[in-house]
Amino acid sequence: MPSVAFPHAYPFRFVDTVSRPADEGFSGAVRIRVSANSRAAMGAGWPSSLLYAEAIAQAALLLEAGDAETGRRGFLAGVSDFESARLPLAGETLDVDVRLAGRFGPVFRFDGRVVSGEETLARGSVLVRKGDKGEGQGEGR
Amino acid sequence: MTREELAPKVKDLIVRRLKLEIDPKTIDDAAPLFGEGLGLDSIDALELVLGLEQEFQIKVEDEEVGVKAFASVNALCDFIEQKKTA
Numbered sequence: 001m002p003s004v005a006f007p008h009a010y011p012f013r014f015v016d017t018v019s020r021p022a023d024e025g026f027s028g029a030v031r032i033r034v035s036a037n038s039r040a041a042m043g044a045g046w047p048s049s050l051l052y053a054e055a056i057a058q059a060a061l062l063l064e065a066g067d068a069e070t071g072r073r074g075f076l077a078g079v080s081d082f083e084s085a086r087l088p089l090a091g092e093t094l095d096v097d098v099r100l101a102g103r104f105g106p107v108f109r110f111d112g113r114v115v116s117g118e119e120t121l122a123r124g125s126v127l128v129r130k131g132d133k134g135e136g137q138g139e140g141r
Numbered sequence: 142m143t144r145e146e147l148a149p150k151v152k153d154l155i156v157r158r159l160k161l162e163i164d165p166k167t168i169d170d171a172a173p174l175f176g177e178g179l180g181l182d183s184i185d186a187l188e189l190v191l192g193l194e195q196e197f198q199i200k201v202e203d204e205e206v207g208v209k210a211f212a213s214v215n216a217l218c219d220f221i222e223q224k225k226t227a
Contacts, residue, residue: 103190
């Protein structure tokens with residue numbers, strides 16, 4: 001997939017490649033290389049497990065949206081039942097599996113798991129909302 | 142299941158799934174769940190959609206149906222009863 005198709009731009013784009021495109025039931029996977037040179041790592045590795053949630057959300061929006069424009073117009077709206085074993089180190093390659101758990105209007109819930117080799121580093125659910133922040137505010141409230 | 146049995150289950154689902162720190166019994170059957178009532182939002186609505194699927198085996202087809210079903214506890218009970226008898 002060409003880099004222009006990715007929804008986020010450097011330095012806040014984690015997804016490097018799509019390793020398993022989304023199927024019809026919506027389940028897919030992406031790969032992330034943790035580089036010491038990246039702004040997210042800033043040397044030794046990622047500084048916060050919150051970046052796992054962002055990585056899952058980016059993977060979910062990328063796989064679900066299918067094009068950069070739609071992906072850019074979505075955002076991480078919440079995190080649920082999230083746990084992380086340890087932070088990734090520079091040099092590790094992360095595989096992020098995401099599965100659509102449900103949707104209601106523009107709000108989607110994805111279950112995600114981040115692994116490095118055989119080791120599960122993080123798992124949990126993210127809520128993403130398609131559309132620009134502020135768009136549709138007040139609906140449902 | 143009678144309405145008297147269903148309503149407490151629905152209130153328990155709402156409090157549990159949304160991690161509300163209130164006694165389920167304090168939720169008024171007729172009060173709006175969104176806006177001025179419990180103050181729920183569209184993200185909470187998604188949690189209720191998932192809760193209905195997992196605990197009542199009921200699917201909410203689309204947002205329009207959901208907005209009507211989530212109007213109040215009474216509306217949600219009506220929706221569940223209608224789905225169960227369909």
